[in-house]
């Protein structure tokens with residue numbers, strides 16, 4: 140098991156690269172028209188980024204809810220690679236969507252209303268994912284010290300903004316019968332359990348201090 144812990148990050152990155160190649164090949168098989176392939180890739184990259192972000196956010200609430208679940212250290216170590224991968228797929232999606240679907244800066248000038256709001260939300264979430272990817276370097280973790288954890292909680296804000304962005308853009312991610320909305324519900328429930336456990340520990344600690 141120690142070897143898995145040692146190599147989980149390179150293994151995760153290798154798996155992500157293979158997954159990325161598979162996505163590109165799948166889009167190529169679906170259609171031979173380049174513009175349609177690009178349209179598919181924009182969607183696939185976006186949804187892959189959401190998937191990786193989901194599994195990045197899932198680690199802590201999962202083990203807080205089920206502390207006896209195996210492979211905790213392995214999952215926690217793989218989490219960083221998943222978060223960085225979420226950033227890269229979000230970046231590929233954003234670049235392709237901006238220059239191909241929107242038509243670059245000239246196309247952006249014609250977008251107004253709710254779609255402009257959606258693109259601004261997408262850009263803000265990409266900005267957050269960029270900051271989180273950069274600050275996941277060892278050097279930044281050391282430099283940021285106690286500020287690293289609160290900073291990385293911004294991943295939740297990115298997640299919420301991405302959901303709003305995707306819904307405005309017509310994704311059915313949040314519809315009741317979609318598996319992703321069930322996944323989100325599970326994450327929400329486990330996150331609530333984690334907060335409740337945390338508050339309970341804090342309360343006991345405060346009571347112990349009061350008794351002393």
Ligand code: HEM
Nearest residue numbers: 182185188189229233236237240261262265301305308310
């Ligand atoms: C400047 C940044 C961004 C721009 C300009 C942008 C643009 C777009 C556009 C044009 C679409 C519609 C695509 C289509 O239906 O063909 C879209 C959908 C979407 N975007 Fe973004 N986006 C940005 C950032 C992000 C980021 C960082 C994420 C993170 C994962 C994201 C996730 C999504 C998702 C999940 C969809 C729905 C895909 C689907 O319909 O299956 N976007 N975005």
